[in-house]
Amino acid sequence: MYLVTGASGNVGSLVVEQLVNAGHAVRAYVRSPSKLAHLNGRIDVAAGDYDTPDAFSRALDGVQGVFLMNIGGAEGFRELAQRAAARDVARAVMLSSAMVEFLPETMLGRAHREKEDLLTAAGLDARFVRPTGFMSNSYLWVHGIRAEGVVANPMGTGRAAPVAPEDIAAVAVRALTDPGSTEKTMLVTGGETISVPEQVALLAQWLDRPLRCVDITLDQAVENLARAGIPHPIAASIVKSYESVREGRGATVSDTVERLLGRKPLRFEQWLKMHIDAFR
DSSP: OEEEESTTSTTHHHHHHHHHHTTOOEEEEESOGGGGGGGBTTBEEEEOOTTOHHHHHHHTTTOSEEEEEOOSOHHHHHHHHHHHHHTTOSEEEEEOOTHHHHOTTSHHHHHHHHHHHHHHHTTOOEEEEEEOSBGGGGGGGHHHHHHHSEEEESSTTOEEOOBOHHHHHHHHHHHHHOTTOOOSEEEEOOSSOEEHHHHHHHHHHHHTSOOEEEEOOHHHHHHHHHHTTOOHHHHHHHHHHHHHHHTTOOOOOOOHHHHHHSSOOOOHHHHHHHHGGGGO
């Protein structure tokens, strides 16, 4: 049995799906079980959050591995890590961030590293999946596309290697279930570097409509994220990664997906084709 936290989220939902499709027993740990009603009969569901450690302990019954997110404060996370260790959970896999490696001085870089260290300190066999920017971050463009046919771009012509959530989940599932897995930290990127204008051009082709890519400042990008509901300090930290890409420091490509999964990562156009209806 594998326990998946954040099981209704962008990556956690795919971890659940991939584990189930591989024949593993899954228990989802979510604040709102109703979000997983479509999986009734296929998985166990436990209600709880990162600030309800007793509920988390109950959810650990019979669990051999747990998938964790960077959620909540350090003290609450430490409590969950210690409870997992006390229940002899064989392995913990955490969705961390490439910012731990490339922007360690930022708030998000520090926060992810802190959670990584807490899992290790608890004595767990912990593995850390560190993705670069998600391809699904392009969903932030949907409102502008529908309203005006415009994508706001704070990254200029800088290139990055965004990664599909499907590939992030697949690496996490491999780290969680493969007893022969030895890698503790896994930098997960896409297999190609691509700029925002290039992504927008592909999106225009698949939508069969003209789109404009409009440059904005980093300060404007922070405000746009804040308006989308992201707390201002987190938005400011995210935009540090935009700045890195704009300045030409975001083009790292890792071989993690191909090495661990035996296939190439999804290209942006492949991922876009799979999810084009979200942009219509």
